[in-house]
Amino acid sequence: GAGVSQSPRYKVAKRGQDVALRCDPISGHVSLFWYQQALGQGPEFLTYFQNEAQLDKSGLPSDRFFAERPEGSVSTLKIQRTQQEDSAVYLCASSLNYQGYNTFGSGTRLTVV
């Protein structure tokens, strides 16, 4: 597609539920990033893929967070046993290569109740 597509746009989860957030990057983009943006804050880095390889997951806040990109295109960010502090907008971004600027998706707003 023309841009980075994320789904769902909104997700409400009960505390303890597992959620899966999807990101469709721009076709051909090698690099894919996930960010977490809390209200009033800038995006915080979560993890980075180059093709299917997860090269950096240092930003994942706990082992409840897991990301994958098995075929080097679509990526899924999974959060297990969601907690209220997981409520945030999750942004996905892709770039042609690691030297380029990121194009962001519109994000998924996760609310844990």
Next chain:
Amino acid sequence: EDKVVQSPLSLVVHEGDTVTLNCSYEVTNFRSLLWYKQEKKAPTFLFMLTSSGIEKKSGRLSSILDKKELFSILNITATQTGDSAIYLCAVVTNTGNQFYFGTGTSLTVIP
């Protein structure tokens, strides 16, 4: 610890005013600095700066980087209500996979 600090945190101006947004940074292995405009949820790219002293310009927006003093400014002239947004600054390191974002400057332009 690597960090990016933006100022002011928020700004309210009248249409037609000129604004200057600031971004200072402390990162190791600096490679580039990026400015984004965030309306609603998705940040949109404005500028990427890698060299000191070279102004980048796009319409009423311009930006410049000072790698000696470790800061960048984003100027918007003749502001319009459509410029109302959060402006994010991000610094990229040489490893390429770490983008450090500031908290953003919230700009409100009133008619």
